[in-house]
Amino acid sequence: MCGIMGYVGPGQAAPVLLDGLQRLEYRGYDSAGIAVLDREIDVRKAEGKVERLIDLTKTSPLNGSVGIGHTRWATHGAPSDLNAHPHSDPSGAFVVVHNGIIENFYELRDRLTEDGHEFTSETDTEILAHLVAEAYRGDLAAAVRSAVAQAEGAYALVVMTVHEPGKIVAVRRISPLVVGLGVGETFLASDIPAVLHRTRDFLIIEDGELVIVDESGATIETIEGEAVDREPLHVDWDSEMAEKGGYEHFMLKEIHEQPAVVTETLAGRLEEDGSAWLDHVDFDDDFARNLNRVWITACGTAYNAGMVGAEIFRRLLRLPTSVEYAHEMRYADPLVSEGDLVIAISQSGETADTLAAARLAKERGARLLAITNVVGSTLSREADDVLYTRAGPEIAVASTKAYMAMLIGQYLLALRIGAARGLADSDLADRVIHGLHALPGDLERLMQSEAAIADAAKRLAHAEDVYFIGRGLDYAVAVEGSLKLKEISYLHSEAMPAGELKHGTLALITEDVPVVVVITQEALYDKTVSAIQEVKARGGEVIAVAYEDDDRIGRFADVVLRVPRTDDLLGPVNAVVPLQLLAYHVAKIRGNDIDQPRNLAKSVTVE
Numbered sequence: 001m002c003g004i005m006g007y008v009g010p011g012q013a014a015p016v017l018l019d020g021l022q023r024l025e026y027r028g029y030d031s032a033g034i035a036v037l038d039r040e041i042d043v044r045k046a047e048g049k050v051e052r053l054i055d056l057t058k059t060s061p062l063n064g065s066v067g068i069g070h071t072r073w074a075t076h077g078a079p080s081d082l083n084a085h086p087h088s089d090p091s092g093a094f095v096v097v098h099n100g101i102i103e104n105f106y107e108l109r110d111r112l113t114e115d116g117h118e119f120t121s122e123t124d125t126e127i128l129a130h131l132v133a134e135a136y137r138g139d140l141a142a143a144v145r146s147a148v149a150q151a152e153g154a155y156a157l158v159v160m161t162v163h164e165p166g167k168i169v170a171v172r173r174i175s176p177l178v179v180g181l182g183v184g185e186t187f188l189a190s191d192i193p194a195v196l197h198r199t200r201d202f203l204i205i206e207d208g209e210l211v212i213v214d215e216s217g218a219t220i221e222t223i224e225g226e227a228v229d230r231e232p233l234h235v236d237w238d239s240e241m242a243e244k245g246g247y248e249h250f251m252l253k254e255i256h257e258q259p260a261v262v263t264e265t266l267a268g269r270l271e272e273d274g275s276a277w278l279d280h281v282d283f284d285d286d287f288a289r290n291l292n293r294v295w296i297t298a299c300g301t302a303y304n305a306g307m308v309g310a311e312i313f314r315r316l317l318r319l320p321t322s323v324e325y326a327h328e329m330r331y332a333d334p335l336v337s338e339g340d341l342v343i344a345i346s347q348s349g350e351t352a353d354t355l356a357a358a359r360l361a362k363e364r365g366a367r368l369l370a371i372t373n374v375v376g377s378t379l380s381r382e383a384d385d386v387l388y389t390r391a392g393p394e395i396a397v398a399s400t401k402a403y404m405a406m407l408i409g410q411y412l413l414a415l416r417i418g419a420a421r422g423l424a425d426s427d428l429a430d431r432v433i434h435g436l437h438a439l440p441g442d443l444e445r446l447m448q449s450e451a452a453i454a455d456a457a458k459r460l461a462h463a464e465d466v467y468f469i470g471r472g473l474d475y476a477v478a479v480e481g482s483l484k485l486k487e488i489s490y491l492h493s494e495a496m497p498a499g500e501l502k503h504g505t506l507a508l509i510t511e512d513v514p515v516v517v518v519i520t521q522e523a524l525y526d527k528t529v530s531a532i533q534e535v536k537a538r539g540g541e542v543i544a545v546a547y548e549d550d551d552r553i554g555r556f557a558d559v560v561l562r563v564p565r566t567d568d569l570l571g572p573v574n575a576v577v578p579l580q581l582l583a584y585h586v587a588k589i590r591g592n593d594i595d596q597p598r599n600l601a602k603s604v605t606v607e
């Protein structure tokens with residue numbers, strides 16, 4: 001977790017660092033700090049968001065053209081001015097920022113304490129400053145290597161010293177790190193969008209590499225000291241895509257981008273006859289034909305997208321497919337074997353749990369396919385095949401458009417596999433292909449019903465508990481709707497299969513407990529209606545998400561949020577949108593920080 005920045009160039013470092021940190025706030029935002037080197041190193045830090053740090057630097061400015069910065073998501077030590085990065089050695093000559101966790105922190109701190117070192121913070125990061133200073137013999141890169149050799153864990157580290165002005169040394173051990181190459185200036189950042197408005201040319205630092213940055217560029221070596229030759233990556237993203245584009249929040253903007261995201265994710269990949277051309281998906285037809293089993297692994301919203309994916313694979317291909325939480329799978333000794341396909345889904349491609357499950361799958365001989373939104377992410381580089389979701393940078397912590405793109409990616413993948421091994425139901429496949437092409441238009445239309453959804457949000461905004469129910473694919477959508485509501489509205493909410501309600505949870509349904517029902521699956525329609533009746537009989541209020549031409553639902557539900565009809569297998573694509581908007585408007589009524597909800601971070605790069 002955390003966002004890190006570095007700058008070496010002719011200009012003032014502080015504004016560049018602060019601007020980059022604001023763009024990285026989605027990675028953590030409980031405190032922030034920068035260090036700038038002039039003749040000495042000067043540090044400013046503040047608990048809270050980067051905005052507070054900016055205010056501090058207005059009253060207490062920093063001069064210098066070399067600097068490093070950090071926005072934090074606490075792991076060791078509470079959010080505070082003291083625990084905010086950067087951290088220095090006692091002399092103040094070395095300063096570090098760090099993203100990730102030092103696993104042998106206690107061991108190292110005990111050893112350093114015995115040697116007479118004193119610490120001013122509770123962080124694991126501070127020991128890195130001590131280790132670098134202790135090892136320094138006139139060569140910063142060598143001292144960083146020595147520190148990294150002692151510090152176990154997954155992290156990215158950035159170091160600067162008064163002894164070698166004009167230079168920054170950084171290391172990537174799993175946690176992401178990129179170098180932006182400007183003209184006469186060089187940037188370090190946790191991700192590309194942080195400096196995309198300053199340069200389009202990047203060096204992606206790989207796991208186990210050290211980079212020495214100065215104003216003329218960067219030199220990459222392995223941590224062991226071997227030279228690495230890396231071609232810069234030219235990035236075409238429109239930097240406008242990373243801005244709010246007139247919406248009040250990134251989340252709202254990202255919800256409204258979904259029609260375009262579907263178009264982009266499908267673009268050039270799906271022929272009218274159903275053949276799917278997936279760039280970077282390289283398995284051959286024999287592999288697809290001989291496939292016995294598919295595993296989908298992911299966390300959070302990506303897992304919820306995987307729930308839909310598993311059903312797509314089962315229905316279109318009749319292929320045994322299970323979906324596993326990555327944090328469970330990695331420790332469950334799963335029965336993954338050679339010839340299986342393991343699909344790891346991750347918007348960021350950096351989620352530690354998902355990476356661990358993916359690596360386990362590879363160790364067991366499975367073919368690893370990544371569905372990810374970030375080109376150059378760790379997952380994309382480790383996978384045998386990659387399906388990029390093309391959703392563009394997702395800034396809001398609550399994932400919306402990335403979920404949508406994950407769904408589309410899984411329909412495409414099923415069609416690609418089906419082209420090789422045959423589709424279980426060709427009529428269903430035809431309806432899905434036709435329906436996929438119609439989706440962007442459907443979603444555009446759906447966005448126009450936002451006012452009705454905002455109105456329905458008033459019914460939930462002051463509840464204490466909300467339940468989400470549905471059956472089959474409707475249940476998968478209910479799970480995602482419930483997660484969205486929880487993370488940004490802070491309301492207690494729970495999703496369950498509609499058939500499960502009567503087995504216990506019904507005891508909690510009263511007139512104060514609203515129930516959101518997703519009801520799009522024709523085969524299960526009457527069963528879901530029975531669950532609605534159970535709720536109504538206990539006085540519960542029902543908000544239903546149903547097809548626009550469903551003329552029965554009005555008899556059972558108090559409020560109906562309508563979505564365009566599509567084949568039931570595509571139902572989740574439309575049905576999730578009212579739930580995203582519902583969560584957004586509830587959170588807005590409650591006055592919450594929608595883009596950066598409390599206690600959460602966009603990219604969970606620690607276990």
Ligand code: M6R
Nearest residue numbers: 300301302346347348351398399
């Ligand atoms: O980057 P990933 O897709 O791997 O992230 C997985 C989850 O942390 C993420 O989906 C999280 O649940 C979202 N905040 C939900 O909106």
